């Protein structure tokens with residue numbers, strides 16, 4: 001059972017989703033969570049649920065052991081540098097979900113042997129279905145297990161080396177947009193062949209969910225499941241091959257490559 005108090009600095013989209021997920025999962029009770037931002041009116045829902053909402057980062061850090069940093073990359077260094085003296089390496093664990101900010105950048109700011117984690121979740125964290133890739137420096141096994149357990153409440157967690165963080169960002173976080181564009185395109189196709197938009201979207205979304213679950217729950221290879229639905233001379237293989245002639249797999253692979261190039265430029 002989690003007994004630690006958790007502060008989320010930067011209560012925007014991701015920060016709020018993490019707070020909601022921790023509450024819903026029961027990992028933390030409302031009185032164990034503090035969330036900060038400057039525009040407090042946007043945190044009204046969480047306040048109603050009993051979460052402490054404040055613009056006072058120093059006080060929030062003082063009253064917690066686990067500090068989740070969900071600020072934007074452009075101001076994270078400045079904000080954390082201003083809070084540097086509030087952190088105690090013997091008390092605090094820092095978890096940054098900020099894209100593109102390395103462990104060494106964070107360590108430089110704190111200039112102390114404080115345990116630091118980098119986590120890369122995706123927006124499905126709002127419904128506890130994220131994949132969160134994690135790396136760390138300076139943490140004990142207990143702290144590593146704790147942080148893994150925290151993100152396991154919000155989906156699944158995969159420990160990775162930091163050098164793979166950009167790849168995790170593209171495949172996991174940008175991946176939400178790639179998968180949703182597939183669903184939108186399938187919906188448009190569904191309308192063309194007779195369904196209204198709402199029904200087509202529901203069929204497309206549930207089909208993608210079912211396909212993913214076949215891999216996740218039954219541990220199958222995608223091609224094994226594809227073979228089951230591609231009858232010789234049937235309509236599935238004809239459609240699939242036409243998609244491939246039009247560059248379906250290739251465009252996905254190239255898109256992932258382009259995102260990766262961009263993140264590194």
Ligand SMILES: NC(=O)c1ccc[n+]([C@@H]2O[C@H](COP(=O)([O-])OP(=O)(O)OC[C@H]3O[C@@H](n4cnc5c(N)ncnc54)[C@H](OP(=O)(O)O)[C@@H]3O)[C@@H](O)[C@H]2O)c1
Pocket residue numbers: 009010011012013014015036037038039040057070071072073075079097098099120121122123173
């Ligand atoms: N969205 C994703 O899919 C995703 C996935 C993985 C990682 N990330 C990373 O997560 C981070 C947050 O993303 P987001 O989409 O949640 O951004 P966001 O909605 O802009 O949230 C950032 C929040 O920080 C608050 N803030 C700014 N200055 C502050 C300060 N001095 N003290 C406390 N709070 C402050 C802002 O609120 P006020 O202006 O009211 O202070 C804002 O709500 C980003 O670094 C992003 O790269 C996002």
